[in-house]
Amino acid sequence: xxxxxxxxxxxxxxxxxxxxxxxxxxxxxxxxxxxxxxxxxxxxxxxxxxxxxxxxxxxxxxxxxxxxxxxxxxxxxxxxxxxxxxxxxx
Amino acid sequence: xxxxxxxxxxxxxxxxxxxxxxxxxxxxxxxxxxxxxxxxxxxxxxxxxxxxxxxxxxxxxxxxxxxxxxxxxxxxxxxxxxxxxxxxxxxxxxxxxxxxxxxxxxxxxxxxxxxxxxxxxxxxxxxxxxxxxxxxxxxxxxxxxxxxxxxxxxxxxx
Numbered sequence: 001x002x003x004x005x006x007x008x009x010x011x012x013x014x015x016x017x018x019x020x021x022x023x024x025x026x027x028x029x030x031x032x033x034x035x036x037x038x039x040x041x042x043x044x045x046x047x048x049x050x051x052x053x054x055x056x057x058x059x060x061x062x063x064x065x066x067x068x069x070x071x072x073x074x075x076x077x078x079x080x081x082x083x084x085x086x087x088x089x090x
Numbered sequence: 091x092x093x094x095x096x097x098x099x100x101x102x103x104x105x106x107x108x109x110x111x112x113x114x115x116x117x118x119x120x121x122x123x124x125x126x127x128x129x130x131x132x133x134x135x136x137x138x139x140x141x142x143x144x145x146x147x148x149x150x151x152x153x154x155x156x157x158x159x160x161x162x163x164x165x166x167x168x169x170x171x172x173x174x175x176x177x178x179x180x181x182x183x184x185x186x187x188x189x190x191x192x193x194x195x196x197x198x199x200x201x202x203x204x205x206x207x208x209x210x211x212x213x214x215x216x217x218x219x220x221x222x223x224x225x226x227x228x229x230x231x232x233x234x235x236x237x238x239x240x241x242x243x244x245x246x247x248x
Contacts, residue, residue: 011202012202012206013202013203013206014206015205015206015209016147016149016151016157016159016209017146017147020147020151048217049151049152049184050151050152050153050213050216050217051213051217053151053209053210053212053213054210054213054214054217055210056206056207056209056210056211057206058202058203058206059202
């Protein structure tokens, strides 16, 4: 399955609003998308804000995103850009 | 991070009188002030901040729960008030369902990483069907505390 590792770059980390943006973005793809902390822990559903908030990702936290489905590559590319952009936070 | 350390026992309201979002936030904030966990002088600023936050995007993330929050430079410690509403409150939730359980989180602005941890700890529990069901059924602050203590100890599943 295609995957890639991204680093949370905004100062405030993966708080509620970025989590919402990420979930909304993930939901726009048909692929199943899961995310886990690169330093361990469970996979969570990238389309669920609640589950994304469970990751407790702070600035600098590395996340491994895995996608499975027809638009998997495109989903990874888009999510990667979103996280790298810092969610236009602050 | 243990939720029990953040939840203010005297600010657990198992039967909220409020039926509207802003009133519910105010009721929980008043419970924190009554419990002397938040200075009364900050009430209006916190209320405004929490409501503005909801207007930017609902913290009703679905499944009947909401986590309104305030980040403040005026406090050094985290505080959580917990409220239950039997009839349900319209939080403009993403799944459009009424909210039955609310965690109001007050976070010191200077402790960013811990704010993320606190949200993580809250959702590690609220993300579970069983926790949400038991929380909603809780009829006393003691019930809620027991549930949270069990969750902190990793005893609840599902």
